[in-house]
Amino acid sequence: MSDTGRPWEGRVAFVTGAVTGIGLGVAQAFADAGMRLALSYRNEDDKARTADWFAAKGYEQPLFLKLDVTDRTRFAEVAEDVVAHFGEVHVLVNNAGVSVFGPTDEASYDDYDWIMGVNFGGVVNGLVSFLPKIKEATGRRHVVNVASMAAFLPGPQAGIYTASKFAVRGLTESLRYNLAPYKIGCSLCCPALTRTNAWTSALKRPDGFGESGFPDMPKEALEQFGTAFEEGMDPYEVGTKILNGMTEQRGLILTHPEHGPDFEEIHAAVMAALPIEEAPEGRLRIEQLRRDAMKAAEEGLHYNIDDLT
Template sequence: MNWQGKTAFITGGVSGIGFGIARAFSNAGMRLALSYRNEEYKAAAAIWFADQEREAPLFLKLDVTDRKRFAEVAEEVEAHFGKVHVLVNNAGVSVFGPTDEATYDDFDWIMGVNFGGNVNGIVSFIPKIKAHGEGGHIVNVASMAAYISGPQAGIYTASKFAVRGMTECLRYNLAPYNIGVSLVCPGLTKTNAWDSALRRPDNFKDSGLGKVDKAELEKFGGAFDLGMDPLEVGEKILKGMTENRGLILTHPEHGPDIQEIYETTMAALPDEPAPEGRLEIERLRREGNKAAASGRKISLDDLT
């Protein structure tokens, strides 16, 4: 698809990876609507667009967990631009701590933003992208945590695994409408994502992850200074969209992790024959997936 003149809505689009995506899209001639929560980040983003003599984005204040407001934002974007072609679900929180000590508030906050925010974007915007019939693209920004787990990121990892599964399935559903879907899994990026725990909402204050040690968190945040430039991440996302890739990986250093996942998974398969009936069901599933990817709508009848 030629992105020149197309409209994109990006959640969390005024800082970090979201702002990197916004700049890459602007460089490609796209018109932008950006959600934000922090006024200072919004002001800094606005200055960049002015300095570049670009069309000012439509800035929209949004908590991605607020379904009513998300629906209002979708209406405002459509009213302002006429049509929306690209949705980027980018906003998220990075919070760490032992999963076995987490409370309901820990789960509800992190899953509500990182997975629920994606759901709210999809429900609010996909009908509008379908309606104009010109096609488009959905980008769900997850993380390498969608593949790689660790002892301090249980809920965060669960949220990103959930985004991965939803995105991979959604790609099949939207192919008949000429709407591409991409899962983006960035690695370490030079952002302020590490400080999410310092901005925890009061209505989710009952945490089992321990009191936030600001000095320790800031030391951890120093690692992010070694990360990839967000603009480079954004440019790789734009390239992946243009190639209609279902999976966009941005950081080459995760090759050993992917290799280990593959080898561990293959080694876990039982070394025994499967009965013909089960083999046939899996054959039908694979054929159904291929047909869906090519643009055909698949029903349950196609799978049995």
């Protein structure tokens, strides 16, 4: 494996939700970089189309693994299967998710359990199942958790979706410090509008989560909403930007340039909300210890609770 030119060549990656949308774009970008792939899927037709793409390129066929990311038992089996097949696993991309929207004040328990279970619980299950395997591997390694610009930008119809992506953001930004001592990179990726069929998630609601509080949306209205996705970024471009972010060891990978005004507004609002007053010396000292600990952890030092006081 070379650290120049094709630094990920020969590395083994497992990608969830990898036969459509952003997951497929990641898989294709990784394959073009010489990586060996294990890909999770739900739909047989999507799997077949993905296999055809690899065959047409003359690439090694991925190890395809059927997986519902909320199934912890199956996720653990998949992790074992990947290592049994390839010998090691070096990269985990937690990508699978559902894009479901509705007024948060009308949401049911089932709405919360389904959306949070996939978008946040699926990431948790990936980490618990795969991190021990990645720690056992050697060489260049990385974890990418794919969230969304919703991890920064809330909306009135996206309360639970936004909560799930905020949760992935917080988890990933903290996990980065835990993985640094093992020389494992960790990135949060927050894509924005991408040319995918994510809008069809509402049509695939599992029977076990049938009691929705959201108003019924006519299929025609949902299809009209889906036309917005046609303006989105090509998933392969998103995948390439994720690969580049991994190579550059970036903790945050933003793929879309159009959100500058949003971040400027967020920054201004946060700064305006800070009280203009002196903080006591003791609190200033504790916060400086926290900052020092974060910097040291990112540089690969183990830090414990007692290092923060």
